[in-house]
Amino acid sequence: MTLEMIIVLALVAVAVILFSTEKLPVDLVALIIMATLLLSRIVTPEEGLAGFSNTATVTVGAMFILSAGLFKTGAVDGLGKLLTRIFRVNLWVALAGLMLFAGLLSAFMNNTPIVAIFIPLVLGAAARLKTSASKLLMPLSFASMFGGVCTLIGTSTNILVSTIAERQGLEPFHMFEFTKLGLVFFGVGTVYMLLIGVRLIPDRRSETSLAESYGMGDYLTEIILKPEAKSVGTRLGESPLEKDLELEVLELVRGDRRTILPRRGTVLHAGDILRVRCRVERIRELQEREGIELTSQAKKEKDKALLDAGRKEGGQAAEGEKDEEGDEPLMVETVIAPHSALEGKSLRQMRFRDRFGATALAIRHHGAVLHEKTEDVKLHAGDTLLLEVRRNDLAALQEHPAFLIASEVGLPSFRRRKMPFAVLILIGVVTVAAMGIVPIVISSVVGAVLMVLTRCITLEEAYDSMEWKVIFLLAGILTLGIALEKTGTALWIANHLTGTVGAWGPYALVAIFYLLTTVLTEAMSNNATAALLAPIAIATAESLGISARPLLMAVTFAASSSFMTPVGYQTNAMIYGPGQYRFSDFVRVGTPLNVIFWILATLLIPRFWPF
Numbered sequence: 001m002t003l004e005m006i007i008v009l010a011l012v013a014v015a016v017i018l019f020s021t022e023k024l025p026v027d028l029v030a031l032i033i034m035a036t037l038l039l040s041r042i043v044t045p046e047e048g049l050a051g052f053s054n055t056a057t058v059t060v061g062a063m064f065i066l067s068a069g070l071f072k073t074g075a076v077d078g079l080g081k082l083l084t085r086i087f088r089v090n091l092w093v094a095l096a097g098l099m100l101f102a103g104l105l106s107a108f109m110n111n112t113p114i115v116a117i118f119i120p121l122v123l124g125a126a127a128r129l130k131t132s133a134s135k136l137l138m139p140l141s142f143a144s145m146f147g148g149v150c151t152l153i154g155t156s157t158n159i160l161v162s163t164i165a166e167r168q169g170l171e172p173f174h175m176f177e178f179t180k181l182g183l184v185f186f187g188v189g190t191v192y193m194l195l196i197g198v199r200l201i202p203d204r205r206s207e208t209s210l211a212e213s214y215g216m217g218d219y220l221t222e223i224i225l226k227p228e229a230k231s232v233g234t235r236l237g238e239s240p241l242e243k244d245l246e247l248e249v250l251e252l253v254r255g256d257r258r259t260i261l262p263r264r265g266t267v268l269h270a271g272d273i274l275r276v277r278c279r280v281e282r283i284r285e286l287q288e289r290e291g292i293e294l295t296s297q298a299k300k301e302k303d304k305a306l307l308d309a310g311r312k313e314g315g316q317a318a319e320g321e322k323d324e325e326g327d328e329p330l331m332v333e334t335v336i337a338p339h340s341a342l343e344g345k346s347l348r349q350m351r352f353r354d355r356f357g358a359t360a361l362a363i364r365h366h367g368a369v370l371h372e373k374t375e376d377v378k379l380h381a382g383d384t385l386l387l388e389v390r391r392n393d394l395a396a397l398q399e400h401p402a403f404l405i406a407s408e409v410g411l412p413s414f415r416r417r418k419m420p421f422a423v424l425i426l427i428g429v430v431t432v433a434a435m436g437i438v439p440i441v442i443s444s445v446v447g448a449v450l451m452v453l454t455r456c457i458t459l460e461e462a463y464d465s466m467e468w469k470v471i472f473l474l475a476g477i478l479t480l481g482i483a484l485e486k487t488g489t490a491l492w493i494a495n496h497l498t499g500t501v502g503a504w505g506p507y508a509l510v511a512i513f514y515l516l517t518t519v520l521t522e523a524m525s526n527n528a529t530a531a532l533l534a535p536i537a538i539a540t541a542e543s544l545g546i547s548a549r550p551l552l553m554a555v556t557f558a559a560s561s562s563f564m565t566p567v568g569y570q571t572n573a574m575i576y577g578p579g580q581y582r583f584s585d586f587v588r589v590g591t592p593l594n595v596i597f598w599i600l601a602t603l604l605i606p607r608f609w610p611f
Contacts, residue, residue, distance in 0.1 A: 004042050059159050140575065151182070178553075224273050234268060250276065343380055382574060384577030429443045477528050514557070514558045553601075
């Protein structure tokens with residue numbers, strides 16, 4: 001074993017540990033590995049930076065834009081609204097339809113926006129039907145994965161492995177080469193979820209209000225400032241209320257005027273009624289604080305002020321029902337999107353209230369609801385935030401790619417007149433690539449350009465739709481794949497693998513590669529897993545003198561079928577918070593499904609792709 005091989009193996013071990021523990025962002029880990037390989041001169045600058053111009057990276061980037069075009073024109077929303085009508089008729093028919101539609105769409109576009117648009121619709125339907133949303137969201141996420149393994153463009157992993165194979169002189173994957181086994185997975189997975197999986201999911205999310213769901217009853221209260229209160233005459237941001245008691249003021253009522261999320265520079269007056277969020281022990285301290293009255297008295301004063309204002313307007317609704325800008329408060333639930341720039345940051349670091357005009361009342365983080373010190377919580381993909389926001393500030397949250405609005409009130413507007421253009425563009429991209437007229441990288445780039453030229457999506461929205469963490473992850477991790485191949489490390493691992501498992505036959509190798517990919521994917525990025533194992537699969541096939549196709553298919557299908565954890569795949573992370581799931585829920589429901597798919601893959605891959 002050479003020194004270069006030792007370095008590459010050490011980097012592989014470090015990558016697996018860092019990806020699994022999430023101590024650093026996945027894209028940063030990939031770039032660190034790339035920089036290390038460049039500094040050690042194991043790869044040349046051309047090889048090290050080739051990932052940025054790799055056809056997989058470019059194709060995946062173009063597919064993000066194509067998916068955003070379909071999303072912005074309402075192609076997905078139309079199906080979602082159809083499903084909500086079916087839900088009113090029959091729950092099980094609608095659930096089957098939900099999985100069918102989500103899977104079908106995921107076969108041809110990025111599944112993140114698909115799940116994003118369905119989450120609020122599913123939550124709304126569950127509330128109206130008085131059923132648990134947790135019974136519906138997990139099937140939605142799993143179905144998007146079932147569909148993703150049906151075509152080349154279904155997931156970025158399929159495109160990545162195809163590119164790795166082509167780079168090493170093998171034939172790239174065809175558009176519908178995955179479809180045979182993909183449809184088997186889709187059918188078996190859907191039947192499993194409808195007959196068994198749904199019954200294994202606990203009723204985690206009940207049909208309560210958002211405030212009740214987040215347990216806000218003990219954390220929201222109203223106070224009134226009496227003339228002797230120490231905060232009277234001070235600016236809100238410098239008042240004893242915020243500095244000493246660590247209160248967060250959500251609303252200020254002064255006479256017949258109401259202000260939602262008042263600015264820090266607002267001067268407090270005697271008689272001001274404040275709705276505040278604070279810790280339980282702080283509320284107890286308020287009861288002893290001179291010059292402050294709690295809810296019951298404050299409510300009477302507030303009702304009196306609004307009633308007086310109404311009388312002044314000749315019986316009309318009091319002006320106090322709106323704030324000074326004619327706005328009104330909304331309580332909405334948002335999800336931190338996968339690969340978001342907010343991952344690893346806290347609300348305090350982002351100056352969240354000043355930047356977005358919203359206040360986080362509570363955070364659902366790793367299955368637990370946090371009410372205290374929420375500004376200092378490091379956010380992760382899948383965390384849900386209960387926000388109070390002005391209605392006219394909601395649009396900024398909707399448009400920001402870091403957030404997925406889970407409340408129905410947050411559904412965005414769409415360019416429905418452009419929908420035919422978006423659908424035709426996607427059909428064209430798929431058709432010309434499937435017929436072999438041009439490679440998928442060319443058709444997807446042309447399609448992305450057409451989405452902008454036809455105004456299905458603006459140029460700014462196209463840039464915002466790019467999941468840059470995925471792009472940099474692909475670019476960086478591809479460098480490690482090159483190093484595995486160039487230094488002979490992949491061949492060295494393959495020789496040891498064939499020396500132990502190879503004697504059991506090719507079927508055993510398919511089983512081992514599928515199982516190894518599944519285990520690694522549950523702990524780290526599916527793209528990173530595929531980039532690490534694809535070169536080893538190719539080297540293993542070459543050492544045995546068999547076709548690499550079956551082993552590559554085992555890696556590809558396993559990397560896109562992650563059901564056992566909420567962190568193994570991006571759509572699982574998206575539903576984790578809104579469904580109020582626990583980690584064990586995914587283990588309970590996903591483990592049998594992973595085992596079923598493992599057995600099916602071991603038996604069918606060699607039949608569909610002979611050795």
